[in-house]
Amino acid sequence: MSHDGQPRSGTPVLRRINTAAVLEVARGAAPRALRIAELAKLTGLTRPTVANAVEALRDTGWVVQREPDLGAPAMGRPALRYALNPRAAFVLGIDIGPHAVAACVADVTGQRCALERRTVPTAKPLDATVLLQVIDEATSAAVEAAGVRPGDISGIVAASPGIVDSPRGTVRIAPSVPGWPDLPFLSWLSSKYPCPAVVENDANAAAIEIAAGREAVGETILALQWGTRLGAGLIIEGRLHRGRSFAAGEIGFIAPSDSPSDTPLDSTASGPLEQSIGADGIVQRAEDAARRSPNSHLAAALRAADPDRRAVAVFDAAGRDPVAAAVVQEVAQQLARAIAPVVLALDPDVVVIGGGVARAGSPLTDAVSSELSQRVLSAPAVEVSSLVEDAVVAGAVRLALQEVWRRRMAL
Helix, strand or coil: CCCCCCCCCCCHHHHHHHHHHHHHHHHHHCCCCEEHHHHHHHHCCCHHHHHHHHHHHHHCCCEEEECCCCCCCCCCCCCCEEEECHHHCEEEEEEECCCEEEEEEEECCCCEEEEEEEECCCCCCCCHHHHHHHHHHHHHHHHHHHCCCHHHEEEEEEEECCEEECCCCEEEECCCCCCHHHCCHHHHHHHHCCCCEEEEEHHHHHHHHHHHCCCCCCCCEEEEEECCCEEEEEEECCEEECCCCCCCCCHHHCCCCCCCCCCCCCCCCCCHHHHHHCHHHHHHHHHHHHHHCCCCHHHHHHHHCCHHHHHHHHHHHHCCCHHHHHHHHHHHHHHHHHHHHHHHHHCCCEEEEECHHHHHCHHHHHHHHHHHHCCCCCCCEEEECCCHHHHHHHHHHHHHHHHHHHHHHCC
C-alpha cells in the first residue's frame, strides 16, 4: 500500500521507470523541495503514481520530506514537500600528481563536503609506493573531514598523470611516477572503499570540468593543464576526444623548436616540451637569466617567492622587469609554436589554461595570445581557468557523480 492508502500498481519495470522519472525531477530541482502536485506536473505522471514513487525513494533514502511551507497562502492543510536527499550518496574525487595529491568528498548534489591536500615528500626518490601512501593519507583525511565512513562512498574517480586507458582502468605510461603503471591501484582503492572506482587522465578530467563550467554548449576547447606537468584535454564540439590509443592531448611530448629534430621520444621520461616549459623548466630559465642579471627584479622575485610559486613569480615580475619579460616571451613562444599545429587542425573556440602556472593570470594569457596569433590563421581566445589547480579534482568529482547517477538511473 502507498502512504495515501492506494494500492501499488504496474509492473516492476514500469514502477522503476516512474521512480526514475520522479528522481530525475527531484535532482534537477535540488535543493528546492517540491509538492506531489508539482512532481506530477513536471513528470507527466498521475498523483498516485508520483506518491508511490516518492514513497519508494523515501524508503531507499534518495528523497526526504521537508516541512510544509507555512508562509504560502493555501486552502486547507499545507501540502508536504519532498527534496533530493544530499546524503543519499557520496563520491570521492582524487587528483594525483607527482608533487601533490588532492582528495575531495562531495554529496550527491555535487556540494563539496571536504577537500584535503597532501604534499608528496621530495626527500626520497618518488616511486609508486610513496605516492600511494600520500593518496591514502589524503583520501582518509577527506573522508574523515566530511563526516562519512568509507562504506558511504558510492563512487570514485582518480585523475592520474600519464596515458590512461580509462575503459580498462589502467595507466599505460606515467613517466613522472616510476612504477605507477605496474601498481594495482584500483584494486587497492576497492579494498579500502567498497564501491566502483575509475581512473581517468588528469588533463581529461580538468577539460571536462572546464567545459561544464562554460555557458556555450558544443564548443571545441583546448584545455591545457600546465604545472610541473604539461598536458591537454581536447573537447571537440562538446565531447571529450581520447584518441585511438588514449594518448590525445599529450602535448608535453611535442619537441620544442630548439630541440634536435632527430631526437626520438622516450616514453619513460617526461616529454621534451614539458621539460622545457613545465613549471620546473620555467624556473630553470628564470634562474639562468637571474644569474646573468643578479641585480634584476627577477632575481629578487625568485629569492622571495614561495617554492611552489616561483614559476608564477616570473610572470608577476614581467611587467616591471625586462629580464623577466624576456623569459616570459621565450616560454610563450615555445608554447605557441608547439600548439599552433593543434590550433590550425582543430580551430578551437578557446584555449583554456589551468594548473599551477595559470595563477600567473593575464601576463601569461597576453603573452601566449600574442605569440599564437602570429602562427595561426584565426587565433582563438586564450583564457585561464577560474578553477586554476582545482580543475582536476573538480573534474574527478563530476565524473564520479555522473557514474553514480548512471548506475542509479539504470533500469
